Amino acid sequence: MTAPGAGRGAGSGVWFSARQGLLPACGAALAVALSLPVLTVAATVLSPAHGEWVEFVRLVLPRYVQNTVWLLGGVGVGTLVVGVTAAWVVTAYRFPGRRLAQVVLLLPLAVPAYLVAYAYADLLQYSGPVQSALRAWLGLARGYPFPEIRSLGGAVFVLTFVLYPYVYLLTRAALLEQSPLTWEVSRTLGYGAWGTFLRVALPVARPGIAAGLGLVGMEVLADFGTVKYFELDTFATGVYLVWFSYGSVAGAARLAAWLVGFVLAVVAVERLSRGRRRYHRPPGPLREARPMHLSGVQAAVALVACLLPPAVGFGIPGTYLAWMAWVGGDPLWSRAFLELAGNTFALAAATAAVAVLLAAVLAYGVRLAPSPVMHLAARVVSLGYAVPGVVVAVGILVPFGWLANLLDPYLRRLGLSGAALTGSTFTLVYAYLVRFLAAALSTVEAGLSRIGPTLEGAARTLGHGPSSVLVRVHAPLMRGSVFTAALLVFVDALKELPATLVLRPLNFDTLAVRVYQLASDERLMQASTAGLCIVAVGLLPVLLLDRAVHRSRVEAPVEISGAHRAEVRLTPPVRFA
Amino acid sequence: MRSRLLSTLAVLVVFVVLPRSGAFGQARELNLYNGRHYDTDEAIYREFTRRTGVRVNLIQGDADQLIERIRAEGATSPADVLITVDAGRLYRAQQLGLCQRVDSPVLHTRIPAHLRDPQGHWFGFTKRYRVIAYARARVPRSMLSTYEDLSSSRWKGRLLVRSSSHVYNQSLVGALLAWHGESFVARWARGVVANLGRPPQGGDLDQLRAVAAGEGDVALVNHYYYLRLLNSPHPVDRAVAQQVGLFFPNQEPEERGVHVNLSGACVTSTSRNRQAAVAFLEFLSSDFAQEVFARGNFEFPAVRGIANPMAAVAPATLREDTLNAAVYAANGGKALQLMVAAGWR
Numbered sequence: 001m002t003a004p005g006a007g008r009g010a011g012s013g014v015w016f017s018a019r020q021g022l023l024p025a026c027g028a029a030l031a032v033a034l035s036l037p038v039l040t041v042a043a044t045v046l047s048p049a050h051g052e053w054v055e056f057v058r059l060v061l062p063r064y065v066q067n068t069v070w071l072l073g074g075v076g077v078g079t080l081v082v083g084v085t086a087a088w089v090v091t092a093y094r095f096p097g098r099r100l101a102q103v104v105l106l107l108p109l110a111v112p113a114y115l116v117a118y119a120y121a122d123l124l125q126y127s128g129p130v131q132s133a134l135r136a137w138l139g140l141a142r143g144y145p146f147p148e149i150r151s152l153g154g155a156v157f158v159l160t161f162v163l164y165p166y167v168y169l170l171t172r173a174a175l176l177e178q179s180p181l182t183w184e185v186s187r188t189l190g191y192g193a194w195g196t197f198l199r200v201a202l203p204v205a206r207p208g209i210a211a212g213l214g215l216v217g218m219e220v221l222a223d224f225g226t227v228k229y230f231e232l233d234t235f236a237t238g239v240y241l242v243w244f245s246y247g248s249v250a251g252a253a254r255l256a257a258w259l260v261g262f263v264l265a266v267v268a269v270e271r272l273s274r275g276r277r278r279y280h281r282p283p284g285p286l287r288e289a290r291p292m293h294l295s296g297v298q299a300a301v302a303l304v305a306c307l308l309p310p311a312v313g314f315g316i317p318g319t320y321l322a323w324m325a326w327v328g329g330d331p332l333w334s335r336a337f338l339e340l341a342g343n344t345f346a347l348a349a350a351t352a353a354v355a356v357l358l359a360a361v362l363a364y365g366v367r368l369a370p371s372p373v374m375h376l377a378a379r380v381v382s383l384g385y386a387v388p389g390v391v392v393a394v395g396i397l398v399p400f401g402w403l404a405n406l407l408d409p410y411l412r413r414l415g416l417s418g419a420a421l422t423g424s425t426f427t428l429v430y431a432y433l434v435r436f437l438a439a440a441l442s443t444v445e446a447g448l449s450r451i452g453p454t455l456e457g458a459a460r461t462l463g464h465g466p467s468s469v470l471v472r473v474h475a476p477l478m479r480g481s482v483f484t485a486a487l488l489v490f491v492d493a494l495k496e497l498p499a500t501l502v503l504r505p506l507n508f509d510t511l512a513v514r515v516y517q518l519a520s521d522e523r524l525m526q527a528s529t530a531g532l533c534i535v536a537v538g539l540l541p542v543l544l545l546d547r548a549v550h551r552s553r554v555e556a557p558v559e560i561s562g563a564h565r566a567e568v569r570l571t572p573p574v575r576f577a
Numbered sequence: 578m579r580s581r582l583l584s585t586l587a588v589l590v591v592f593v594v595l596p597r598s599g600a601f602g603q604a605r606e607l608n609l610y611n612g613r614h615y616d617t618d619e620a621i622y623r624e625f626t627r628r629t630g631v632r633v634n635l636i637q638g639d640a641d642q643l644i645e646r647i648r649a650e651g652a653t654s655p656a657d658v659l660i661t662v663d664a665g666r667l668y669r670a671q672q673l674g675l676c677q678r679v680d681s682p683v684l685h686t687r688i689p690a691h692l693r694d695p696q697g698h699w700f701g702f703t704k705r706y707r708v709i710a711y712a713r714a715r716v717p718r719s720m721l722s723t724y725e726d727l728s729s730s731r732w733k734g735r736l737l738v739r740s741s742s743h744v745y746n747q748s749l750v751g752a753l754l755a756w757h758g759e760s761f762v763a764r765w766a767r768g769v770v771a772n773l774g775r776p777p778q779g780g781d782l783d784q785l786r787a788v789a790a791g792e793g794d795v796a797l798v799n800h801y802y803y804l805r806l807l808n809s810p811h812p813v814d815r816a817v818a819q820q821v822g823l824f825f826p827n828q829e830p831e832e833r834g835v836h837v838n839l840s841g842a843c844v845t846s847t848s849r850n851r852q853a854a855v856a857f858l859e860f861l862s863s864d865f866a867q868e869v870f871a872r873g874n875f876e877f878p879a880v881r882g883i884a885n886p887m888a889a890v891a892p893a894t895l896r897e898d899t900l901n902a903a904v905y906a907a908n909g910g911k912a913l914q915l916m917v918a919a920g921w922r
Contacts, residue, residue, distance in 0.1 A: 052910040059917055125783070126775070127790035142791055150778045231740055231778045231922060241742050244641035246910050247669050328811055332616060394645050401649030408653045418653030422646065423636070502642045506608055506634040506655065517614040517637055522782040522802065525811075 023365035024373045030358055031377035034434050037395025038383050042260065044253035053246035057255070060233060064255070068234045068262065070152055071159070071227070072220055078160030079216045082309050083167025084209060088197050089306055091175045092183070094291040095299035101306035102172075103546045106165050108313030109488075110538030112495035112512065113162045114225025115531045118524055119317035120158055121229055124149040150230045158226055161313035163219055166488075167212035170446060173484060173549050174208025175201055177450050193292055207449050211442040217266050218386035218438065221259055224498060235259045236388045249394070256391050263386040267379065318535060321528040330518065330529035337511075341533055344510040347425065347500075348493035351432040352440075355489040356482055358433065359440035363448050364474075368466060378441060385438035389498030392434050396503065397422060424505050431499040436492045440485035447481025448474070483548040487541045494538050511537070606632045607853045610647060612640030612661040613840060617873025621866045628860070631853045640666040647675050647845060657848040658857055662840045665744045665751075667699040668906035676843035679855055687862040687880045691899040692839050701839030701902060702861045703876035706800040706891070707749050708835060709824040710785055715794050721824045723832065724753065727795070728768025736772040737784050737793035741916035744909065745781075745799060749836050750916060751908030752900055756833065759915065766919035777922055782806070789817040799838070804875035804887045823890055827898070834896035836905075840876065 090102045108116075124130055124147075131146060147153065178201060186196040202209070224236045235255050243252035294302050330337075362381065366374045384392055404411075404418030411417055421427065451474065459469045497512040504513070511534045518527035609622075614637050622633040636643070640661040647656050647670070659675070661667050670676050676698040684693070684700050692701035709721055720731070727736060739746065754762050774793035784796035785803060800823060807818040825835045842861060844854040860866055867878040871885045878885065 052914065056910075056914050056917065059914070121779075125779070125787075126792040127783070127786035132790060148776075150776075231776065233922065237742070241913075244639075245742065245744075245747065245913050247673075390642060393642070394649070397646055397649035401651055401653075404653045405651050417655070418650065419655045422650045422653070423655075498642075501638045502646055504636065506636045509637075513637075520639070521614055522780045 023361070023369045024371055024377075026361055027365045027374045027377035030362060031380045034358075034381040034437060035383060036399055037392050037431075037434050038260065038387055039395075040398050041249075041253045041256050041387075041391055041395040044250050045257050047250045047253075049250060049254065051246065051248055051251065053242045053248045053251035056246065057238070057242060057251060060238060063233050064235050064238045064258075067152060067232055068221070071155060071232070071234060072217055072262070072266075074152070074156035075159045075163060075220050076213060076217060078156060079164040079167045080209070080213060082160065082164040083169075083212060084171050084202070086164070086306055086309060087168050087171035087175055088201065089302050091172055092193065092197065092201070092291055093294050093302055095294040095302045097303045097307075101303060102550065103543065104310045104314075105168055105306060106542050106546055107310050107315075107539070108162050109165045109169075109491050109545070110535050110542045111162065111314055111317065112225070112497070112515075112531070112534060113159060113219075113223060114229065114497070115321065115515070115534070116162050116313065116317045117155075117158050117226040117229045118519065118527075118531075119320045120154070121149055122524060123316075123320055124154075150232075152232055155227055155230045155232050158230075159220055159223065161309055163216045164309055164313070166215045166219070167209060169484065169488075169545070169549065170208040170212035170215075170443065171205055173480065174205035174446065174450070176549065177447075177480075178204055207446050211446040214267065214442060215385070215439055218263060218382075221262055221386040222388050222435075224388050224390070235262075239388060239391055243390075243394075252391070256387060259386060259388075260383055263383060267382075318532075321531050321535075324525045324528035325532050328525035330514070330526045336509075336514075337530070337533060340509055340511050340514055340530070341537055343508060344494060344512070344534070345537055347428055347432070347510065348490045351429050351436065351493040352486040352490035354429065355433055355437050355440040356444070356486045358437060359444045359485055360482065362441055363444040364470065366445070367448055378445070382438035382441060384434040385436065387435075389431075389435060389496060389500075390502065392431055393499040393502040396427065396431055396434070396499075400427065419505075423503055425508070427503045428500060431503050432489075432493045432496060435496065435499065436489045439488040439492055443485040443488060444478070444481055447478050447484075451477050480548050480551070484545060487545040487548070490541045491538050494534060494541075605630060605853075606634055607850055607857055608634045608655045608657045609636070609857075610643040610656045610659045610845075611635055611637045612643060612659075612666065613637075615874050617869060620873075621861070621869050624865055625857060625860050629853070629856060631850075631856075633857075641669075644670050644673065644675065647847075648673055650847075652847055654845065654847045656845045657850050657854040658842055659845055660840070660842045662705075663744045663748060663906075664701065664839050664841065664902035665748055665906040665909045667694070667841050667843055668903055668909075670843060671698045675845055675847075677846040677848070677851070679844055679858065681855055681859055683859045684862055689879065689881065689899075691901050692837075692841070692879050694903055695901060699841050699843035700858060700862070700879075701841035702866070702879050703840045703870045703874075704879055704897070705745075705838045705840065705876055706825065706835050706897070707745060707797060707838060708800050708803075709826055710788055710796045710798045710803060710821050711824055712788050712791070712794045713820055713822045715791075716822075718822065718824065721795070721826065722829070723827045724749070724836070725757075725765065726826075727797075728765045728772065730768075730772070732772040732795060734772065734774050735794035736769065737774055737787050737796040738769065738777050738921070739779055739781065739784060739797075740777045741913055741921040745838060746797070746916070747909040747912045748838050748905050749797070750912035751905035752836050752898060754908045754912055754915075755900055755904050759911070762912070763915050763919065766916050766921055770920045785821055786817055789820040800877075800890065801875040804890060807887075807890075808875070825891055825895060828892055828896050832896065833900070834898045837897045839879065839902055840870075841902075 086105050090098055090105065122128055134140065134146075182200055182204070183196050186200040191199060222236065224240065227234045228237055228240070235258055239252045239255045239259070242248055242255060362378050366378050400421045404421040407421070408418040411420060455473055456469055459473050464472065495512060497516055500510055500513055501516060504510070511530045514530035515527045515534070518524075518530070622635070625631065626633055640659070643659065644666065647654050647659065650656070659667075659670055667676070671694060678697045679700075680697060685697070688700050688702070692704070693699065709727070711721060741747070750762060750766070753765065757765075779787070781798040781802040784798050785806060787793055788796050803818060803821065803823050806814040809815055827834055842858055844851060844858065848854050862880055864880075864883060867880050867883040870876050871878050871883065875885065875887045
């Protein structure tokens with residue numbers, strides 16, 4: 001073994017010294033910048049607790065804890081079962097309609113949870129069409145049993161079928177990036193299809209599944225629209241109530257701190273249970289596994305199992321919205337909607353682009369220069385994902401407002417004003433980054449973690465520097481993950497409402513704002529038009545998302561074949577992690 | 578390569594497409610932070626611009642959050658006028674020092690005393706009555722009397738309300754607090770909860786639809802939701818209105834009258850266009866604006882002598898509670914706590 005890089009590989013500290021200074025510094029700066037709003041809110045916890053709200057919080061806290069825990073648990077289990085099962089079925093089996101199922105399973109991503117909640121509440125409440133029809137047919141009187149949609153169970157139902165695509169998507173990406181060789185080995189050694197799934201594929205896909213579940217958990221904690229509409233008292237609704245009915249930022253911050261505590265607990269449990277295990281893809285060309293062919297009843301069952309979740313999370317509410325828009329849609333829709341859609345799209349695209357860059361810097365920093373600072377930075381910037389948008393918004397307003405007053409005289413000389421900081425499109429993109437960077441980061445990190453250090457070692461041994469490795473080895477392998485990250489952030493930003501509502505400039509509206517304006521005035525029918533537009537704008541990136549995941553397996557091996565060949569000869573592998 | 582392309586794209590978007598800042602605030606412009614979202618109000622803004630040449634810029638949102646924004650923006654706030662759909666938020670804005678006093682003879686003569694802040698910090702421009710909706714087929718009108726009566730056991734299992742977190746309920750119960758005191762309201766709220774036909778849920782329209790569908794027999798709603806159904810282009814909505822009646826409670830001579838909430842506005846304390854802002858508030862009390870309010874959303878004009886086209890829904894000699902809005906607004910937090918303690922979620 002006389003490769004020129006081997007000697008230096010052992011002393012990687014020398015190799016990375018410049019980078020080790022730069023990357024952690026970038027990471028720390030990002031962490032500070034993006035956690036500012038959350039920390040601002042957290043800091044108010046230190047202010048003294050007094051006022052009318054104290055007694056109120058004591059009254060309601062047990063219920064908040066209970067509801068939040070049940071909601072998290074219910075949606076967690078629900079999305080785990082639905083998302084992982086669907087991912088396995090469409091990856092490991094071949095049946096008529098499989099390709100269609102792969103695409104359709106992603107569709108609920110395009111629909112904001114609050115719209116699905118509106119639709120189901122309207123459909124299933126006592127005065128809604130379903131119960132009215134039942135009463136008419138069966139001649140029922142008041143008091144018959146029918147599950148209440150505005151309840152904990154209803155919220156679990158809606159959020160499960162809206163959020164399972166996160167688990168499905170990241171699990172499927174993880175399964176696709178696994179070497180099918182291991183599955184085939186498992187089968188030759190006597191495991192059946194489900195045995196292979198449970199004992200081989202699932203454990204290796206764990207980082208992907210965990211990342212998906214983590215996103216789901218944080219979405220649940222941050223959700224306000226659904227739980228409010230369903231009259232479910234969680235921390236998110238409590239934060240609003242204390243903040244706005246009692247006008248107490250300090251009280252709201254205390255409840256928000258509980259929220260953050262929940263997130264930290266969830267993340268910690270997952271990290272601890274993973275222990276010191278690492279999950280890398282074994283070397284070897286990636287090729288399509290030979291899927292097991294299903295036919296007859298089995299194929300039908302598989303297809304139905306894959307079409308049911310998107311029917312519940314997308315088909316039914318989407319159809320109902322479309323019907324409402326047709327019957328009594330927004331009278332203004334032709335005039336202003338092009339502008340609204342343009343605003344919405346530009347904001348989401350800008351956010352997605354910046355988010356991917358920042359996520360790449362952080363994820364790569366954690367890998368290249370692992371240090372407590374870097375790890376902490378990566379976790380801290382993710383907190384915003386679990387914090388309700390309005391809390392982020394006010395967390396931004398306080399420090400930015402202070403800064404605006406400080407800088408106002410200078411800004412005025414430039415023809416601007418302090419308002420450029422507290423209410424502008426720039427502020428909005430910043431708010432979206434604070435909220436959604438975690439979606440990009442966890443996707444990129446999960447992708448990066450599956451690339452074993454041996455590949456890197458091989459390329460280094462062959463004389464490539466770290467940046468060359470990034471461009472020639474990691475980038476092609478990561479393309480799918482990066483694209484996925486961008487699209488996830490894009491659809492999230494597309495649907496964002498609470499922060500947009502508070503931080504946007506004058507005379508600037510988005511589609512979600514239009515939905516809010518009409519829905520807050522109980523004009524659901526008219527709101528459905530703007531809601532459908534959000535779905536329509538979101539469909540394109542969701543379809544792209546599917547293509548990205550689908551193609552990742554086919555293309556990757558071609559471009560990295562050189563690296564692979566090198567790696568096969570490298571014994572023993574140089575370890576950096 | 579790809580990441581370089583991405584970063585170029587990002588820089589382009591951030592610096593070329595995006596910079597649309599909220600840097601308004603010139604003399605011929607007026608910035609409204611608006612908690613009202615009725616498309617019909619546009620006519621008022623257009624007419625104001627036509628008459629004065631002052632351009633109106635809008636941000637619509639939740640009034641509570643707009644208040645937080647004005648607060649954070651401090652001296653640099655572009656806001657000139659804050660508009661809300663209830664007295665509670667105006668009261669809060671005033672408590673936070675965000676509203677300035679306006680001594681306008683026009684406003685003081687046209688707006689009745691109970692619909693504005695005694696010191697002139699804010700003014701109500703429309704009246705919104707919180708009334709009892711009832712199922713015509715199952716409730717004889719003679720059975721209905723007062724808000725207080727809704728806690729009586731005759732309504733067991735028949736009463737529908739929305740959540741206590743909504744400010745309309747907080748204001749109503751805040752008024753009850755002012756008239757009867759804490760121990761009465763605590764008892765009353767427990768009685769209401771015991772009478773509920775289902776857990777509190779939905780909005781005011783949902784209560785009306787539930788009464789029509791038979792889920793309950795009486796409900797608390799704001800009057801204009803009923804009028805909206807009555808005038809809806811959709812037959813389904815009109816059918817709901819046909820089955821539901823509207824009752825204005827507390828109308829007996831010894832009673833105080835129906836609870837009235839208001840939609841109003843204040844001039845922000847940091848406004849750079851005070852003159853235009855005051856002119857705008859005065860314009861909101863003009864016959865033109867008052868008629869738009871009444872036609873657009875069926876609210877009752879605050880100014881006396883302006884007709885609501887739907888006035889027939891109310892008794893000819895309507896008695897309204899003249900308790901100042903500032904009083905019940907101040908009681909909102911206490912009211913919420915009493916409701917929640919009684920199990921009114």
